[in-house]
Amino acid sequence: MKQLTVVSGKGGTGKTSLVASFAALSEDTVFADCDVDAADLHLILKPEIVKEEEFKALKTAELDESRCVRCGLCIENCRFDAIHEFKINPLTCEGCGVCEYICPQKAITMSEKV
Amino acid sequence: MKIAIPTQGKGGLDDKVSSHFGRAPTYTLVDDETGEVKVLNNTSHHMGGQSQPPKILYDAGTKVLVCEDLGLKAINLFDELGIKVYVKACETVGEALKMYREGQLLRAEPGSACSRHTYRKHEHGGADCGKGKK
Amino acid sequence: MIISIASGKGGTGKTTLAVNLALSDPGFKLLDCDVEEPNCHIFLDPEELGRREVTVKVPKIDDSLCDYCGRCADFCQYNALAVSQDVVMKFPELCHSCGGCALVCPKDAITEQENRVGEVVHARKGELKISYGVLDTGQAMASPVIRQLKGEVKGDTLIDAPPGTSCATIEAVKDSDFCLLVTEPTPFGLYDLKLAVKMLETIGLDHAVVVNRDGIGDNKVQRYCEKKDIPILLRLPYDPQIARLYSEGIPFTQHLHEYRSILKNLLEDVRRR
Numbered sequence: 298m299k300q301l302t303v304v305s306g307k308g309g310t311g312k313t314s315l316v317a318s319f320a321a322l323s324e325d326t327v328f329a330d331c332d333v334d335a336a337d338l339h340l341i342l343k344p345e346i347v348k349e350e351e352f353k354a355l356k357t358a359e360l361d362e363s364r365c366v367r368c369g370l371c372i373e374n375c376r377f378d379a380i381h382e383f384k385i386n387p388l389t390c391e392g393c394g395v396c397e398y399i400c401p402q403k404a405i406t407m408s409e410k411v
Numbered sequence: 412m413k414i415a416i417p418t419q420g421k422g423g424l425d426d427k428v429s430s431h432f433g434r435a436p437t438y439t440l441v442d443d444e445t446g447e448v449k450v451l452n453n454t455s456h457h458m459g460g461q462s463q464p465p466k467i468l469y470d471a472g473t474k475v476l477v478c479e480d481l482g483l484k485a486i487n488l489f490d491e492l493g494i495k496v497y498v499k500a501c502e503t504v505g506e507a508l509k510m511y512r513e514g515q516l517l518r519a520e521p522g523s524a525c526s527r528h529t530y531r532k533h534e535h536g537g538a539d540c541g542k543g544k545k
Numbered sequence: 546m547i548i549s550i551a552s553g554k555g556g557t558g559k560t561t562l563a564v565n566l567a568l569s570d571p572g573f574k575l576l577d578c579d580v581e582e583p584n585c586h587i588f589l590d591p592e593e594l595g596r597r598e599v600t601v602k603v604p605k606i607d608d609s610l611c612d613y614c615g616r617c618a619d620f621c622q623y624n625a626l627a628v629s630q631d632v633v634m635k636f637p638e639l640c641h642s643c644g645g646c647a648l649v650c651p652k653d654a655i656t657e658q659e660n661r662v663g664e665v666v667h668a669r670k671g672e673l674k675i676s677y678g679v680l681d682t683g684q685a686m687a688s689p690v691i692r693q694l695k696g697e698v699k700g701d702t703l704i705d706a707p708p709g710t711s712c713a714t715i716e717a718v719k720d721s722d723f724c725l726l727v728t729e730p731t732p733f734g735l736y737d738l739k740l741a742v743k744m745l746e747t748i749g750l751d752h753a754v755v756v757n758r759d760g761i762g763d764n765k766v767q768r769y770c771e772k773k774d775i776p777i778l779l780r781l782p783y784d785p786q787i788a789r790l791y792s793e794g795i796p797f798t799q800h801l802h803e804y805r806s807i808l809k810n811l812l813e814d815v816r817r818r
Binding site: 306 | 553554555556557582584620622623641642643644645648649708709710711714715732733736737740747748
């Protein structure tokens with residue numbers, strides 16, 4: 298099994314176009330669009346969707362205000378500046394789990410996100 | 412002594428050596444004294460699980476890793492763990508072991524390893540293949 | 546005022562726009578946050594004023610205290626540590642520097658040490674101040690370099706963001722006052738623009754669109770912007786002269802003076818919003 302990866306330093310150089318051309322010319326080949334920020338290959342190839350799977354990766358912290366006594370340990374220890382005024386910003390949270398570990402009231406739980 | 416070989420499928424002597432060490436679905440472990448063959452599943456984060464492939468091999472008592480190729484960071488880590496790495500293996504596990512025993516493989520060590528600059532097609536007998544080498 | 550310039554798609558013209566905007570108003574500092582492959586300085590060939598290393602904290606284990614309990618590895622969400630019965634394996638490129646391993650270690654065997662990941666460069670071209678970050682080759686995470694770069698530059702700033710919609714882009718554009726999304730009028734431009742708009746809506750950042758290479762492709766980007774009520778503040782035409790100057794690494798406003806006032810007006814327009 299041979300794997301060919303198409304990369305470039307610069308964006309917009311024509312990776313997707315090149316890969317799509319290979320797809321048009323090849324048989325029995327699997328194409329993986331790894332540009333997960335903005336996957337475009339399917340726009341050219343117009344494939345039929347066979348299967349969609351949820352991808353769960355890092356967790357996000359959630360704070361239960363009913364248990365919170367506002368001691369501030371979570372805010373002090375969050376390296377990502379994700380907790381402000383006892384509200385957790387899910388976009389900034391990197392899912393490390395330090396706040397859950399450090400909270401003396403067990404007010405924070407980590408859960409998986411898609 | 413236990414020898415580990417990353418394998419493409421379900422593992423075993425007839426399975427093919429995987430080109431990717433970290434993302435091989437299985438690692439075939441062969442005890443070259445007893446002949447016992449064991450298959451370890453790659454449960455590392457590369458396969459959606461936890462932890463790292465070197466730990467899987469180290470915990471199983473691996474002393475030698477035989478594979479097609481390996482990145483510099485991994486070569487350094489295995490050196491620290493006291494596991495010898497031999498590269499340029501190909502074909503099946505059985506054949507790779509034969510290449511190892513006949514000294515046809517290249518020992519990869521931190522100092523001697525150089526980073527790849529060009530892709531060279533894997534041709535049996537060529538620069539990247541241990542098969543048939545003396 | 547901080548204006549960021551982003552896009553979903555790569556190669557749409559962010560850097561070209563950012564550089565030419567900065568040249569039209571040197572009251573703005575130019576910040577190149579595309580730290581994996583900064584290009585602004587290639588257009589400008591500035592005089593370097595200084596550079597500073599960017600480091601992140603990674604765990605250091607004291608072997609004399611460690612008993613290989615593995616709590617650190619169990620805690621680590623990023624698989625940056627693996628512990629066997631007599632050895633700790635470290636994978637620093639995966640470490641997010643959260644400090645968790647040091648906190649959970651029952652033997653206090655873990656301290657943090659600084660690990661270099663890149664650098665920040667400050668430079669000048671005439672009146673224009675430009676700073677850029679460079680992520681070391683092989684490093685996986687751009688955000689720490691972007692964070693330090695932004696931290697070292699104050700005042701009115703134009704930020705050239707990395708393409709895409711992930712961590713690095715969000716790190717670059719967040720906390721700016723306004724974001725210009727550069728796109729091209731093609732199916733890819735549209736698809737990636739939608740993703741970028743979604744990202745900006747999620748972080749609540751005010752934005753408008755700049756269409757580059759106007760004249761090619763179709764009118765779907767136009768229709769999308771109308772539907773979403775997103776203003777298109779500028780259309781740069783598909784112009785072989787602009788393309789030629791770009792390919793030679795020359796900012797087009799240096800030769801095509803007619804664009805200078807157009808770009809200056811764009812900045813005024815954004816300032817008013």
